[in-house]
Amino acid sequence: MEPKVAVIGATGAVGDVFLRVAEERNFPVARLKLLATARSAGRRLTFRGEEIEVEETSEAALADSDIVFCSATSEASRKWGPVVRERGGIMIDDGSAYRMEANVPLVVPEVNGDDLEWHEGIVSIPNCTTTPLVMALAAIRTVAPLTRVTAATYQAVSGSGAGAVRELDAQLRAYGRGEPVPAPEVYPHQIALNVLPQVDTFDEDGFTKEEAKMRNETRKILHQPDLPFAATCVRVPTFVGHAEAVHVELAHDFDLGAVREAIGQQAGLELMDDPANSVYPTPLNTAGDDRAFVGRLRVDPSIEHGVIFWCVSDNLRKGAATNAIQIAEELIRRGKL
Numbered sequence: 001m002e003p004k005v006a007v008i009g010a011t012g013a014v015g016d017v018f019l020r021v022a023e024e025r026n027f028p029v030a031r032l033k034l035l036a037t038a039r040s041a042g043r044r045l046t047f048r049g050e051e052i053e054v055e056e057t058s059e060a061a062l063a064d065s066d067i068v069f070c071s072a073t074s075e076a077s078r079k080w081g082p083v084v085r086e087r088g089g090i091m092i093d094d095g096s097a098y099r100m101e102a103n104v105p106l107v108v109p110e111v112n113g114d115d116l117e118w119h120e121g122i123v124s125i126p127n128c129t130t131t132p133l134v135m136a137l138a139a140i141r142t143v144a145p146l147t148r149v150t151a152a153t154y155q156a157v158s159g160s161g162a163g164a165v166r167e168l169d170a171q172l173r174a175y176g177r178g179e180p181v182p183a184p185e186v187y188p189h190q191i192a193l194n195v196l197p198q199v200d201t202f203d204e205d206g207f208t209k210e211e212a213k214m215r216n217e218t219r220k221i222l223h224q225p226d227l228p229f230a231a232t233c234v235r236v237p238t239f240v241g242h243a244e245a246v247h248v249e250l251a252h253d254f255d256l257g258a259v260r261e262a263i264g265q266q267a268g269l270e271l272m273d274d275p276a277n278s279v280y281p282t283p284l285n286t287a288g289d290d291r292a293f294v295g296r297l298r299v300d301p302s303i304e305h306g307v308i309f310w311c312v313s314d315n316l317r318k319g320a321a322t323n324a325i326q327i328a329e330e331l332i333r334r335g336k337l
Ligand SMILES: NC(=O)c1ccc[n+]([C@@H]2O[C@H](COP(=O)([O-])OP(=O)(O)OC[C@H]3O[C@@H](n4cnc5c(N)ncnc54)[C@H](OP(=O)(O)O)[C@@H]3O)[C@@H](O)[C@H]2O)c1
Pocket: 008, 009, 010, 011, 012, 013, 014, 015, 035, 036, 037, 038, 039, 040, 041, 057, 070, 071, 072, 073, 074, 075, 076, 094, 095, 096, 126, 127, 128, 158, 159, 160, 161, 162, 163, 315, 316, 319, 320
């Protein structure tokens, strides 16, 4: 099947990578509409060697699209999701607007692709820190059930969009020239040469919205609504690639070799773990790759049945564009468009 496709947010950080991933994977496209706001209307983007003019998002522009990929804002998702659904298309949404709604599957195809069976016209992809985490947890729980998860993240600025990439770049360049570093606009503090223990805004319980998303989305994808979970999400001055240090408690004793094997066998996940030779995933050595990576796998001696690992994935690829395209591929394969 060759679907008619529209991309809302085609000019953004995810939209840009989306077009490249669709080319690389030879994703079938009968017709492509590239949409954004009036600010970008008229810009030309290249797909498969052809220039396509960006249009302002509108009902007319979305008409007769079979699949609409939305990587824009929650407001845009809320506005256009029902329009796409009513016209019989499917929206695959990168944002957080629908992720926790009961009739919206939240999907990482290698983990819970079966949830696509009950979609009602909108499918969400998880937050970019949740995706690699649930892939690793899904593998580990084939060895022993999960009883508790805690994580600390190290998140690249591209996770906040193209504006944040420009902000870090401008601050680093000014620092390199010995000039005053420009004041922050995207983040509450300077991000260059700094580390911010805040991703998104704070809720009343002291956690940030990003930390709540990680907890709620992990529970939904793994179908473990009561899984004890706590995270601290941190923004670091890297451009691409989110890293996480994850501590997991299991229900019973386990063999670390079996965990290693389970991670090695998990589709989409790659074990990169040879500490004696300083081999482990980093944002730089995994950027541009569609897989998620795990390293530093070890027993946690501070608790019973504990395991610790480090995971990294390209937030714009597996954390966003690649996962969205894999969902579309899976929908086509299952005849669920
Ligand atoms: N960055 C990541 O790692 C990542 C990972 C997973 C999910 N996501 C989600 O993906 C979405 C996009 O993120 P991003 O990083 O690509 O952001 P971005 O670089 O800021 O790009 C935003 C895009 O959305 C468009 N847009 C903004 N408001 C719109 C509206 N009202 N109607 C239509 N288009 C609109 C913008 O168009 P203009 O160019 O016209 O302004 C631009 O193309 C967000 O929901 C984000 O949470 C991002």
